[in-house]
Amino acid sequence: MKWLLVLVPLAIVLEHFAPGNALLIFAVAALGIVPLAAIMAQATGSLATRLGAGLGGLLNATFGNAAELIIALAALRAGLHDMVKASLAGTIIGNILFVLGVAMVVGGIRHGDQTYDARAARTQATMLTLAVIALILPAAYLGLVPKAEAQMGSLSALIACIMLAVYVANVAFTLVRSRADASANHAQAGHGDLHHGPQWSPRKALAVLFAVTIGIVWLSEILVGTVEAASEAMGFSDAFTGVFVLAVIGGAAEQATAIVAARQNRMDLSMSITLGASVQLALLVAPLLVLLSFFMGPQPMDLVFGPGLVLTILFSVIIAGQVASDGRTDWLRGIQLLAVYVILASVFFFVPDVVA
Template sequence: MKWLLVLMPLAIALEHFAPDRPLLVFVVAGLAIVPLASLMAQATGSLAARLGPGIGGLLNATFGNAAELIIALAALRNGLHDMVKASIAGTIIGNILFVLGVAMVLGGSRHGEQRYESRAARTQATMLTLAVIALVLPAVYRAIVPTEEAALNSMSTFLAIVLLLVYVANVAFTLMHSKVPKNNGNDAHADTLHHGPLWSPARASLVLGAVSLGIIWLSEILVGAVEPASKSLGLSDAFTGVFVLAVIGGAAEQATAIVAARQNRMDLAMSIALGASVQLALLVAPLLVLLSYVIGPHPMGLVFGPGLVVTILLSVMITGQVASDGRTDWLRGVQLLAVYLILGAVFFYVPNASG
């Protein structure tokens, strides 16, 4: 996908010379982010291969979510709170339904039944369930007890702090129970995870820094064009956030998890896909709530619409069932993809599905 890098200067030029064509600007900027996310995945994969699946999955999830966080911050600064929430929800369900589904289908069709550490997967699924509880309660509270926006914002701030503390505990637990491979990741699988040799830590860090700056620039262009582009296509903000921005922002972990599954490294694939969703729910979303007090026109509460809450809840439920016994196959992947397509159809045909 590196040839798509030529789209980066093209997106910058279109923003300045063709501002009256927002759809073209949006498409070019979105496609230009994909190779940058791929480079980010390759750099983090080089570091991850030396540190084992637990810490490696944490690194991939962290830098994979960097694009999502940058896009969300740009939208937050423009006051697009509903689109920010839709993008967060979309990336969560995209990781646990689309990414895991594709990984299971491709990995299972090549290797048959694949095995992974079920305890780690159950821990991640429990974390996602905890996050859903924190997302459900504010929405239920608002529906049952009419209250002022200030009270909801105060509740959201408290919940955001609790979720951040839980995430810190989760990271500490992961670091304490992860083992670094004896060969420092220099095996055949590690060397070919990204279709090439591992990068040195210095080179990987340099690439991460440069790519992050590029994604920041393109995210500003993308967010500036997203509303007029979605209107020109007749798409709702909910569908654009859940199924368009989410795919663009999550490109890094998607690529890494799927390649890992194809190489029969389902431990790493599960760790990346589930870990990225946990990080979004327990770190990115709470951070955005707190940062909204200093970024953007007004604070953003942790109150998701009923449609988004139900969507996340159902996604977490089926993922917990499918990924609970330490084995996967292509049929389970098909089941996850079917749920993803069903949700996509609902959001496409029901414009207020997030409300």
């Protein structure tokens, strides 16, 4: 996909010299993210081989979610709080259902049944359940308590601080477990590499990840500037655009890595990336945006997600918990996850924004 790198400077040129063609700029910028995500997958593969699937997945999620965070910050500055929430929810849903589903199908067709660390996956699934509880309760409180809008800012900030504390504990737990993963990977050196060719050193891989992330962030800023006009030209609602268009683009980096990992029979890393990226979005990015919004405008963002978003996240987490229960995957489970994703996308395509 290296030839697609030409789209990166092309998107920048179009933004400056053809600003009126929003749909073309949007398409070129979205495709330009693809080769950058592939390079990020190669760098993450080197890190995961040397540092373990847990820490490798955490690093990939962190660099991959940088684009999502930048998109959200740009939208926050524009006052598009609903779009931010839709994009966050959509990326969580997309990672659990779409990316993990594609990874299972690709890996299952090529390798048959694949195995992974069920204990680590269940830990991530439990963290997602905690995140769902944190997202449901503010909306439930607002629905049950009359005239509670004035308190939602303080309540959201408090819950955000708790979520951040839990995420820090999760990172500490992952770092401890990664030591054992690294030892196991060194014992199996030369098997299951995520990419073809020589291994990169950790320093080179981190440098590449940093550079590629800058490119993805730049293209993400271009996407934010054209998404509303492009979605209107395509006839998409704001809810569908946020949940199923921006979400796929914002999570392109970790999506590519997770699918490549499954194809190379490294389902441990694939599960770590998909579930770990969702955990990071729910317990780090979302509460961080809530706290930062107090300094970015007159109206801070709260944690009150619409009923449609809450239900879709809840359904996704429930089926993720079932998938992560026994330490094995196959292509049929991937088809099941993709079916749920397509059903949800179909509903959001027709449902009005006010309901979502």
